[in-house]
Each structure stands twice: as C-alpha cells, then as structure tokens.
Amino acid sequence: MNIIAAIILLTLIVNFLISLISEHLNKKKMFASKVPAELADTYSDEQFTKARSYYSDRLKMSSVSDAIALVAFPLFWFMGGFPYLESVVSGTTDSEIYRGLLFVGILVFAQFLIGLPFSVYSTFVIEAKYGFNKMTPKTFIQDLIKSILLSILIGLPILAAILWVFGELGNYAWLTGFLLVTTISLILSYIAPTWIMPLFNKFVPLEAGSLRDKIITMAEKANFPLTNIFVIDGSKRSTKSNAFFTGFGKNKRIALYDTLIQNHSEEELVAVLAHEIGHYKLKHITQGMVIGFVHTFVLFFLLGQIMQSEMLYSAFYMTNMPIYAGLIFFGILFSPIESILSVMMNSRSRRNEFAADSFAKKLVGKGDYLIKALKKLSTDNLSNPVPHPLYVMLNYSHPPVVERIRKLAE
Numbered sequence: 001m002n003i004i005a006a007i008i009l010l011t012l013i014v015n016f017l018i019s020l021i022s023e024h025l026n027k028k029k030m031f032a033s034k035v036p037a038e039l040a041d042t043y044s045d046e047q048f049t050k051a052r053s054y055y056s057d058r059l060k061m062s063s064v065s066d067a068i069a070l071v072a073f074p075l076f077w078f079m080g081g082f083p084y085l086e087s088v089v090s091g092t093t094d095s096e097i098y099r100g101l102l103f104v105g106i107l108v109f110a111q112f113l114i115g116l117p118f119s120v121y122s123t124f125v126i127e128a129k130y131g132f133n134k135m136t137p138k139t140f141i142q143d144l145i146k147s148i149l150l151s152i153l154i155g156l157p158i159l160a161a162i163l164w165v166f167g168e169l170g171n172y173a174w175l176t177g178f179l180l181v182t183t184i185s186l187i188l189s190y191i192a193p194t195w196i197m198p199l200f201n202k203f204v205p206l207e208a209g210s211l212r213d214k215i216i217t218m219a220e221k222a223n224f225p226l227t228n229i230f231v232i233d234g235s236k237r238s239t240k241s242n243a244f245f246t247g248f249g250k251n252k253r254i255a256l257y258d259t260l261i262q263n264h265s266e267e268e269l270v271a272v273l274a275h276e277i278g279h280y281k282l283k284h285i286t287q288g289m290v291i292g293f294v295h296t297f298v299l300f301f302l303l304g305q306i307m308q309s310e311m312l313y314s315a316f317y318m319t320n321m322p323i324y325a326g327l328i329f330f331g332i333l334f335s336p337i338e339s340i341l342s343v344m345m346n347s348r349s350r351r352n353e354f355a356a357d358s359f360a361k362k363l364v365g366k367g368d369y370l371i372k373a374l375k376k377l378s379t380d381n382l383s384n385p386v387p388h389p390l391y392v393m394l395n396y397s398h399p400p401v402v403e404r405i406r407k408l409a410e
C-alpha cells in the first residue's frame, strides 16, 4: 500500500468515526433535553417525543448506509475492482473518450444503485410514518427517470469535453477545463428556473390579491424590483415547506411552496421573503458564486498537477494511467478535503443566515413575524430544537432555530 492509499483509507475511517461520534452526541443531547423556553408555546412535549423518534429512525438508516459504504468501497478497491473495470471497458472500444464515459458511467450508476434502496426506505417508510411523505410511487419513479435522463443529457457531454481537453491540451488542460465547467455551470444556473425545475414542479404565478400586494410593497421598500412570484406544488412530494429564489439577472424568480402558503399568515410569508431578499441585497448569492469559481479553479489546478502522478494510479492497483481513472481517483483523494471545506462553507452560511434575519427584521419593522414563522417551521418539520454544537458545526447550513429566535428578539 503506498502513501496515497494509506491516506485515503485513514481519512475514510476518521470521517466515519467523527460522524458516528457527532451523531451519538446529538442524539444523547436530544433525549436528555426539554423543549427550550423559546419554543415552548408551539413545540409540545408530545411533538418533541415524536421528533426524537423521527431522528432515531433516520439515524438508524444513515448508520446502516454509512457502514455499508465504509465496507463496500475498500472491498471493491482492495479486490482490484478498478483495474478489473478498466480491463472490461478497454476491450469495448478504441476511443479513450468512450472508454472514459463507460468507466465513469458504470461507477456512478453503481453508486446510484447502492443508494436507491435507502432513498425508497426514507421516502416510503420513514417520511410516511411521520406523515411527511405525499409522494406516490408513480411520482417517485418519474422523478428518478427524469433525473437519470438529465444526468445523461447534461453530465455525459461535459465529461466527454473534459476528457477531450485533458487528452489533447497538455499544460493548459486544467485552465481550459476550469473555464469550460464554469461557463457551463453559469449557463445551467441561468436556465434552471425556466427549463429544468419545471420538469419536476408546476410553477404558477401567485394570483393578484393582498398577499401579492404585500410582497411587492415590501420588495419595493428594499429597492428590489420583483415581478416573478410563483407558487410551486411542493405538496406533491412532502408536507414540508420552503421558499427560495432561483436564477440571476433578469431571470430571477421567487418560489413559494403551496404548503408554506397554507400554513403561514401573510405577514409571516412577507417576513420569510424579506429574509430571502436579504440574501440578495447582502450579496450572499454573488459571494457564493465567487467562492464556487475559486473552488473550481483550485480543484482543476490540483487535478492538473496530481493527474500525472503514477502513485495516484498505483494506489488503486492500476498499471496504466488513463485520464478517466485519474478523474475518479482525484475525486476520492479529495473528498476528505471537501468535507473540511464544507464545514467552513456551513459556518459562512450560518453567519449569512443571521445577517439575512436581521435584514428582514429591519425591513419588516420587527422580528415577531419571522420568529413566528421559524417556530412553526421547526415544529411542523419536527426539527431538532436542541442540536449538539459539534453536530451543528459539521452539518448545519442554518443556525439552530433557538439561536435565530434569540437574535431576532434582541
């Protein structure tokens, strides 16, 4: 085993242990705590008991899936799965690009198949048990087929282009790869609201009336011209609710889940949207995009350096160095660094959430409506009112709801 293999194996185990410990601490705290005073009027003890059991059910499932991943991947690796797959695909065609599409495609599809039973169990057993799931098996299968087709239509040409770039362009391949991926991701995020999302959800313009008037008045006050307000049929899949902005430039639209409209007063909805506008006005969206570009730039730069290293390939028992295998191995080697980056990104995101909350409070004039909305959301979604700090640090992109309420009430 060479040093790269040792590092990968070690980080796999460390990663597994850290998430095991944080989940255990989180569960222990949840079972030992009472409903915090801030939530006491909406979150009943009965609901907290239900939330504990919801958490335990999900934890059991994710532990099984983590354990399977921890065993299955090294097993495939140490039994020579990668050189075996390489020998299979190299017998099919002379084109390196086609071989690459097959090699990566088979690995991605295998990973998808391993995850599928967990996704079925989560939707139709756990979410259904707590009354969240509204998805019929038909919708589930339709979603699955659409996602697969989209990955093929969008993912395969991008992969083919990257393989071509790295096969042909030598020293400038990493820079060209970066420019290519960045351009495509910009185009995708521009067309997503009008071309991709409607494949999954119906977007209906919010009808004229007091809610629409209130939203537009608030948006004008924030100097944020807003015409595209849509309602989407989230209730087709889940009782959980949400609101979000998509797209950028003139193509921005704001979408409110129908479930959100059903469960909240107009003032609460306006406060939730004021928070979302806050993300735009405070440049969180631009910030996120810039970070994304820098991230992709660094990844491609490192990829360009490491791809030439024989050690990377021999760590996976490969005797040759095909570009497509290099892409996969680089991804595996970098996943621990990605986890560290995601902890940093989560911390940035939690700070931004506080900032958007305080923006909304100023815009609406008081924090009460947002507090009410947050309380309802966390109660309706059975979210954990007392998460452990380590678990929050590792996984939460939003601050715990009690912290947000405290800040808003200041």
Ligand SMILES: [Zn+2]
Residues within 6 Å of the ligand: 275, 276, 279, 353, 356
């Ligand atoms: Zn937010």
